[in-house]
Amino acid sequence: MVYRYESDEDAFEEYPGPGSDLPAPGAGSPPPAGPSPSRFPAPSLPRANQLMLPSAQPPPVARAAAPEATPLGQVYTSAHPVEPTTRRGGGRLWQAVIGGAAVLVLLALCGLGAAALLADRNQEPQTTPTLQPNAAPNPSPQRQDLDSRDTDQSPLTAKELFPAKELKLTDGQPAYQVLKTHSSGSCAVAATGEVADLLVRLGCNQVVRATLRAPGGDHLVTTGLFNLTDKVSAERTRDRLRQLLDERQGRFRGLTAGDDDGTDVLTSAPARVGWQVRGHYLAYALVVRADGTAVKSGDAKIREILFDMIEVHLSRGVLQRRADTAIAAQPTAEPTERSGTQSGSNDDELPGD
Structure with a gap:
């Protein structure tokens, strides 16, 4: 320029x-x-x-x-x-x-952060199980539904109810002596009159029972389970029994163990009886004094024997173990206990056991 x-x-x-x-x-x-x-x-x-x-x-x-x-x-x-x-x-x-250098530094930092996150993720243990659509779900343990024979098809056995010669219910307490057991597909062998007819009419197809001597030896008891069709038929049997016993239209039969053991009083002496329903089963017990004398309704010892046999042994023991073998949809309703007195007269012959 x-x-x-x-x-x-x-x-x-x-x-x-x-x-x-x-x-x-x-x-x-x-x-x-x-x-x-x-x-x-x-x-x-x-x-x-x-x-x-x-x-x-x-x-x-x-x-x-x-x-x-x-x-x-x-x-x-x-x-x-x-x-x-x-x-x-x-x-x-x-x-x-300068701007390009700043962008490169930022990208480098982002890359390092992403690599660190990926490394941490790969090191974390997998806590969420992998779902397999074709895999069958693990079956849950089940309890047996006792409300019907359709869901509780296994028959009762004498070994299931009375597995040994002694029945010990409470630690530190004397045991009951099992004198004789019996199982039959005919419920009429364990009752007489209208009581036997009622059991057969409502679908009872099995009875398992035994005779035991209570601790102290002053009382004898015959106890067992009637296997009915379902819970409804068992409850109908329970509700009808008192009227039949009070009107002396039938009775439960005691199970004698032999001629020389003194158990014949079970067929002739006045007895105190109790019964209770759980599921499609009717649990019962018949208690007499070993000397054959009359029983009193307020006898505390007899009430204790009825509770031990029906509630503790049969319901909480035998039937609870049966229910625990598979899952019931609903817990069985609390069993209702009944009791009464039946006369010692026995007009019918007891079939051979």
Whole structure:
């Protein structure tokens, strides 16, 4: 770039008149080549067209300054021209470089974080089980539903009810002596009259019973289970029994163990009886005094024997073990206990056991 400045004084200087010391134009030797020096010295002003470029800082933007007075025709050439566009482009380039570096650092940090999370996840144990659509679910342990023979089809056995010669119900207490056991598919063998007819009519197909001697030897008891069709038929039998016994239209038969053991009083002496329903079973017990004398309804010992046989042994023991073999949909309702007195007369022959 070339800048040319001309002095105003030189531009309006008049030619010298005659007699002056200055030579007239065109006279004498020709002037030397190049511009003539100005008669007015130019002040020492900083050159506006020269840029100082510090090494540590970008060059400042040159402000417009008044041109210095130069002799006519003098030319100055700038060795460092001002190029603002080049400066701006360099600043943007640095911004782009710094921004790109920041993006790369951010991406690197994100990659490291993701790798760390993946490593932690791979090290964690799998706590959620894998679902297998075709795999069958694990069967839950089940209890037997005792409300019907359809869901409780296994027949009773004498071994199930009376597995040993002694029956010990409570730790530290004397045991009952099992004198004889009996099982039959005919419920009529364990009852007489209308009581036997009622059991057969309501679907009883099995009776399992035994005769035991109570601790102390003063009482004998025949106890067992009647196997009826379902819970409804068992409850109907339970509700009808008292009326039949009170009206002496039948009775439960005692089971004799032999001729010489004194158990014949079970078929002739007045007895105290009790019964209770659980599921499709009717549990019962018949208690007499070993000497054959009359029993009293308030006899505490007889009440204890009835409770031991019906509630503790048959319901909580035998039937509970049977129920625990598979899952019942609902727990069996609390059994209801009944008791009564039957006369000692026995008009019917007891079939052979």
